Amino acid sequence: MSAQAAVAEVPAPAAPLQAAPDLPLDSIGELGVAVTTALVHAWNAVRERHPDVPEAIITMATGGRESSVKLAHFWRSKWAAREGEDRHHEVFVTAEALSGGAAKVIGSLVHEAAHGLCLTREIDDCSVSQYHNKHFKKAAAELGLVQREGVEPNDRKKYGYAFTDLGEEAKKVYADHIAALDAAIKATRRPDPLAIPTSRSRKKRDTAAASGNATGEGEVPPPRADKEDRNYTKAICACDPPTVIRVSPRTLDSRKILCGDCKTAFTQETAPADRRGSEDSDE
Numbered sequence: 001m002s003a004q005a006a007v008a009e010v011p012a013p014a015a016p017l018q019a020a021p022d023l024p025l026d027s028i029g030e031l032g033v034a035v036t037t038a039l040v041h042a043w044n045a046v047r048e049r050h051p052d053v054p055e056a057i058i059t060m061a062t063g064g065r066e067s068s069v070k071l072a073h074f075w076r077s078k079w080a081a082r083e084g085e086d087r088h089h090e091v092f093v094t095a096e097a098l099s100g101g102a103a104k105v106i107g108s109l110v111h112e113a114a115h116g117l118c119l120t121r122e123i124d125d126c127s128v129s130q131y132h133n134k135h136f137k138k139a140a141a142e143l144g145l146v147q148r149e150g151v152e153p154n155d156r157k158k159y160g161y162a163f164t165d166l167g168e169e170a171k172k173v174y175a176d177h178i179a180a181l182d183a184a185i186k187a188t189r190r191p192d193p194l195a196i197p198t199s200r201s202r203k204k205r206d207t208a209a210a211s212g213n214a215t216g217e218g219e220v221p222p223p224r225a226d227k228e229d230r231n232y233t234k235a236i237c238a239c240d241p242p243t244v245i246r247v248s249p250r251t252l253d254s255r256k257i258l259c260g261d262c263k264t265a266f267t268q269e270t271a272p273a274d275r276r277g278s279e280d281s282d283e
Helices: 025-049 095-100 102-120 134-142 153-159 168-173 175-184 199-212 249-254 272-282
Strands: 056-061 072-080 087-094 145-147 164-166 233-236 244-247
Touching (some): 025 056, 025 087, 025 175, 056 072, 087 095, 102 134, 102 164, 102 175, 134 145, 168 175
Parallel strands (some): 056 087
Antiparallel strands (some): 233 244
């Protein structure tokens, strides 16, 4: 009896991965590089027109807890050369800011350039508490920025001339760079819903400004949100017996919190008196 060798069938080749239109699969890892490159070119364009704007290392990453209050910042002498004693300034762009569009990001970049210009000229343009004074206003105007309209009086009192946008002439001057950045933004970073600024993070930011650079920490935080209601209430799901969690009424009203078991949203537990009345009627 002759033995027969078993021959395994050769599997059919796997279907090729389909990439999104205009987004080659092998370029996903380069998306951040494309954005940063566009920002570097824009910064160099500002420097060509305004030589007092210093060189800087352009970086981009998440702003963490400060993502919702800061679009960019200028930080002097933040980088140290590996050899020698040279120090380099930094212009940091928050990745979450990309969702606001290229024109707004370039406007933030020019805002930081105004801080850099004041640094070169040894002009005190911004306090540790982020009040942008008349010297900053003058430098911003020189770079083509205009004061934003509709700023609340209290914000203006607290932050001075910090609220800026690109003027019409500046939009024309940097139109090619706005278009280049817009083309480079193939994706935007999703904000962390838990990254809500706290008084502790604000204090940390101000301390960093005091120790690192009192000349420009970048975009200004909007008015503080109302404090979270700490009078937590009980919320239950549809499980039997229900799972009970404690949560602030505001969070319960503004978000749908789902139970992982019954897949229903938690709702506020009925008052104890109502529950007793219901139990009494069942007897």
